[in-house]
Amino acid sequence: MKIALIGYGKMGKAIDAIATAKxxxxxxxxxxxxxxxxxxEHLGQADVAIEFTTPETAYxxxxxxxxxxxxxxxxxxxxxxxxxxxNALCEKGHHAFLHATNFSIGVNIFFxxxxxxxxLMAAQPQYNVWMEEIHHTQKKxxxxxxxxxxxxxxxxxxDRKKGWVNDETQQADMLSIxxxxxxxxxxxxxxxxxxxxxDITITHTAHSREGFAxxxxxxxxWLKGKAGVFxxxxxxxx
Ligand SMILES: NC(=O)C1=CN([C@@H]2O[C@H](COP(=O)(O)OP(=O)(O)OC[C@H]3O[C@@H](n4cnc5c(N)ncnc54)[C@H](OP(=O)(O)O)[C@@H]3O)[C@@H](O)[C@H]2O)C=CC1
Ligand SMILES: O=C(O)C1=N[C@H](C(=O)O)C[C@H](O)C1
Numbered sequence: 327m328k329i330a331l332i333g334y335g336k337m338g339k340a341i342d343a344i345a346t347a348k349x350x351x352x353x354x355x356x357x358x359x360x361x362x363x364x365x366x367e368h369l370g371q372a373d374v375a376i377e378f379t380t381p382e383t384a385y386x387x388x389x390x391x392x393x394x395x396x397x398x399x400x401x402x403x404x405x406x407x408x409x410x411x412x413n414a415l416c417e418k419g420h421h422a423f424l425h426a427t428n429f430s431i432g433v434n435i436f437f438x439x440x441x442x443x444x445x446l447m448a449a450q451p452q453y454n455v456w457m458e459e460i461h462h463t464q465k466k467x468x469x470x471x472x473x474x475x476x477x478x479x480x481x482x483x484x485d486r487k488k489g490w491v492n493d494e495t496q497q498a499d500m501l502s503i504x505x506x507x508x509x510x511x512x513x514x515x516x517x518x519x520x521x522x523x524x525d526i527t528i529t530h531t532a533h534s535r536e537g538f539a540x541x542x543x544x545x546x547x548w549l550k551g552k553a554g555v556f557x558x559x560x561x562x563x564x
Contacts, residue, residue, distance in 0.1 A: 327550060330354035330372035330396065332364070332387045336464075337378035337401065340539035345376075348543060369394035374546040381405045381467050388412055388423065397422035399546045401429055401538065403471025413555045424549050426558035427471030429541030433515070434558050436530040440476050440517060443528060444483040451486055453519040453526070456502040460514040468492055468505040472515055477501055480517070513538075 327350045331338045334357040342352050353371055356363045364387065369375060374397045377387050381404030391398035392415060400423070409425065416423040428434065447453055457480075459473040469477075469492045477490040481501060490501040512532040519526040532538070541558065548561045558564075 327351070327373045327547065328353045328371060329546060330356065330369055330375040332356045332375055332377040332391075332398075333379035333402070335378070336535060337539060337542075338376075340535045341376055341378070341542055344536070344539050345543050345546075350543070364390040366394040369396045372396050373550050374399060376401075376542055376546050378402055378542070385412065389415070392416065392419055392421045392423075395419075395421065397546075397549045397552065398424070399542055399549055400425045401427075401542055403427055403474075404467030406471065406474070416555050420553050422549055422553050422556075424545050424556040424558075424561070426541075426545065427475045428513075428538065429545060429558055430532060430537030431541060431562065432532070432537055433472060433513075433530050434541075434562055434564060436515070436528070437475065437479060438564060439528060441479045441483070443517070443519070443526070444480040447519055448483045448485065450521075452521040452523070454498075454521070455480065455484060455487065455517065455519050456504070457490075457518070458504045458506065458514075458516045460506045460508055460511045462509050462511050463507045465507060468507075469503040470505070470513065470515070472513065473503050473505070476515060476517060477503055 329345055329350050329352050334355045375391045377400040379402050384402035384405045385408050459470045487501040488499045490503050492503050495502045512535050514531045516529040545561050
């Protein structure tokens with residue numbers, strides 16, 4: 327498969343290594359200073375584009391992929407208020423788009439555990455619940471996209487919480503997401519349920535970026551030749 331990498335930082339380099347080792351050809355490595363390659367002449371040569379950039383640039387990069395009619399896998403977080411608009415553009419133009427806040431198999435299993443535990447806790451108001459996410463100090467956004475996904479899953483079941491806030495809070499109806507930035511943390515997410523009688527805590531800890539990168543390559547392999555809007559749940563058949 328011919329792959330265009332949009333964003334060649336920590337994730338772009340990790341994906342390059344895994345994709346190349348699997349026998350794919352990385353034909354473009356587009357970074358901040360190679361924006362001229364974001365056109366049909368160049369992008370159109372790829373089977374799939376994989377985009378891991380910044381909250382400020384993901385939307386534009388994805389649009390350029392649609393214009394070049396190249397399927398795009400995006401993992402960039404911190405811009406997802408625009409996701410509904412991107413999904414609509416994809417459907418309207420019969421493009422192919424797959425986004426995930428976290429591409430690791432472990433976190434996608436953790437998502438399923440989170441939803442099940444939240445459903446069980448819906449009828450147990452004696453438990454308070456809050457979250458914590460820990461990442462490296464270079465991370466631009468907070469809370470993490472993964473944490474927001476976890477919070478949205480939890481809020482869909484636990485209706486004693488009306489929303490989330492990225493800080494400690496004394497508001498009983500708000501879900502607190504505490505963000506910590508500690509090097510070299512690749513990504514740790516914890517959900518705490520606490521009652522006067524006991525605590526239940528679930529945690530996912532990434533040891534490196536390998537799981538994110540490997541999952542993104544699998545998603546790109548899955549997306550090739552398809553049209554529509556997809557998530558990692560489609561790839562993993564969850
Ligand atoms: N979904 C998932 O599984 C995961 C998602 N992520 C997310 O991916 C994103 C990137 O993470 P990470 O790789 O660690 O970040 P890095 O900062 O290491 O890499 C981002 C790269 O994108 C480049 N860039 C900036 N603007 C553009 C642009 N317009 N076009 C092309 N490249 C550009 C940056 O260049 P420069 O430095 O010159 O600005 C940098 O090299 C973040 O949003 C992060 O949250 C991270 C890991 C897993
Ligand atoms: O910036 C990172 O590193 C990560 N970002 C993603 C997120 O915001 O959830 C995924 C992973 O936690 C690593």
